[in-house]
Amino acid sequence: MTKTTFDLIVVGGGPGGYVAAIRATQLGMSVALVERAELGGICLNWGCIPTKALLHSATVLRACQEASHCGVTGAGDARPDLAVMVARSRKVAGRLGQGVAHLMKKNGVTVFAATARLAGSGKLALDNGTTLSAKHIILATGARARELPALPVGERIWAYRQALAPAAIPKSLLVVGAGAIGAEFASFYRAVGSDVTLIDMTPEILPQEDAEISALARKAFEKQGIRVLTQCAVTASALTATGVKVTLDQQGKKTELEVERVIVAAGIVGNVEGLGLEHTRVKVEKTHIVTDAQCRTAEPGVYAIGDVAGAPWLAHKASHEGVLCVEAIAGKPVHAIDPLRIPACTYSYPQVASIGMTEARAREHAKLNGSEIRVGKFTFAGNGKAIAMGEDQGLVKTVFDAKSGELLGAHIIHPEASELITGYGVAASLEATEEDLMHTVFAHPTLSETLHESVLSAFGRALHA
Incomplete structure (x- = not known):
């Protein structure tokens, strides 16, 4: 007989939901996860991962077309095979979906392939007729693309x-x-x-x-x-x-x-319909569920994480919220998520990545607090590794509080920006000052040296500018 009573039930198997389920089992809870479509959610199946697979194909194509600049002949007339690109993208997504299913089984999470709605205190009604019970219920139902009246989605x-x-x-x-x-x-x-x-x-x-x-x-x-x-x-x-x-x-x-x-x-809108929220104290604003710093809604025992709980709409934010929420439920000490310490990445060509405040916002912040900022910039044209790679276009920009040395924001545009931004993410999490960053030894030759040079630039000490 299938078990129907758990310590925790997670509704939604995306990067917030499945991570929350795993962490809960690590903390000794019995856990069920309800997913109406595909494990891994939109991110893994129709968002983050398959788009990156296609974009990687584009990167390879671009490299082939420009290979002659690096002394490689015969690749200049490379052409896209769209069917193969798409098939590879779908294969990548499928592989990771299977990986999530394996993780659920490995960690003892009971998975229900169904649609769920709240059905009273601590209860969830599934569309297959089953009723599940748990003291704690996490809503991780994600979001979907915003529809525009002037552009009804269809074949074209x-x-x-x-x-x-x-x-x-x-x-x-x-x-x-x-x-x-x-x-x-x-x-x-x-x-x-x-x-x-x-x-x-x-x-x-x-x-x-x-x-x-x-x-x-x-x-x-x-x-x-x-x-x-x-x-x-x-x-x-x-x-x-x-x-x-x-x-x-x-x-x-x-x-x-x-x-x-x-x-x-x-843009996107939160998936809040059909959850039975109208019979609870859960508040919804602009299609997103309102939560506190521990992901609690106004309904006791009901929580919300990820895209359905509002901006920033990022998979890594959802995963972090999942862990935070579960640890709070378990009575562990947790720290509220600071949106200014969550990196954001755009995987276009070139990539754009950032963390913290923009220069304009930092100036407004400084004005309100009677302080000043210092801005550093370093272009990849001054970086040996970037020149060797043939990717010497781009900029690293850092914004600091002039008095305390606090890193207020960092911004990068370069084909490898998404890999570089984590350096500043770690620095922000550790509350590193400009002095800490200036005294850090960066390996040579690496693109990461631009991170160092931008910090030095903010304080008038750039070496290669």
């Missing part, structure tokens, strides 16, 4: 699922939304040959990033042939014989653009 207007498994490379493509997801799709499709237009309603692409970094990203995208339109929105669309005709409104000026396909990447 894509959301992320369709964009990850296309049957052919569109000759022309409009990407609506220039955040991380939109920028990544724009980079991939441009690399494989699409004529790409990228638009956003904000004044700059990657609007959450430091303005200087966003401007450099825009310049790099345009150099690759991506047409970028900011302060621009789609007001209407119509299917044509060969594609989609859209009406663009750029600061009151309306134009029409016809493309073969459109990708909608205009």
Whole structure:
């Protein structure tokens, strides 16, 4: 007979949910996980992982096309095989999905393939007729793409699922939304040959990033042939014989653009429907569940983590919240997540990565607190490893409190930015000052030396600038 009573039940098997389940079993709890679709959630199956697999294929293609610069001949006429790229991407996602299933079995987590809704204190009703009971219930139901009335998703207007498994490379493509997801799709499709237009309603692409970094990203995208339109929105669309005709409104000026396909990447909304929240004290604001610093909702015994609990919408934030939430339930001492110590990465070409405050926000913060900031910058053009790799375009920017030496923010644009940002993440977590970072010995020749030089620059001590 299947067990139905547990110490903890997790609803949602994404990077927040399955990690929470594992940590709970490590702490001696009996755990059930309910997932209505695929273990690993959107991130593993239709988000973070498969997009990175496609982007890696684009990186390999780009390297082949530019190989002659490194003395490698015969690779310059390399072409994309989209079917193989997509198949590899799906295989990568499938392998990791199997890995999560193995982890559930290894850690003794009971998995229910079902949809769940709250059914009274400590109870969950599954759509297969089963009722589960637990003192603690974690909601980790994630989020989905925001729908735009002017762009109904279908055969020619894509959301992320369709964009990850296309049957052919569109000759022309409009990407609506220039955040991380939109920028990544724009980079991939441009690399494989699409004529790409990228638009956003904000004044700059990657609007959450430091303005200087966003401007450099825009310049790099345009150099690759991506047409970028900011302060621009789609007001209407119509299917044509060969594609989609859209009406663009750029600061009151309306134009029409016809493309073969459109990708909608205009944000996300939390998956809060059908959970039975209306019969609880759980509060929902702007499609996201309201929680406190320990991921507790207003309903006793009900918690929420990950994308459904609000920004930042990042898989690593969800996983960290899962661990924090479970450890708090177990009575362990925990530290509230500081959003300013969570790195964010965009895997476009070039990549963009950041942690902490932008320069503009840091200046506002300093003004309110009667302090000053120091800003350091170092370009990859002064780094030996970057020059040797042929990737010497990019910038590392650091922002410090002038008096205390606290690292307030760090921003990187470079093809390896996502791998480099963790250095500053560790520094921020350890509350390292500029003195600690300046006294750290960085290996030579490495890209990470740029992190050191940017810190030195902030205090007038850069050696290679």
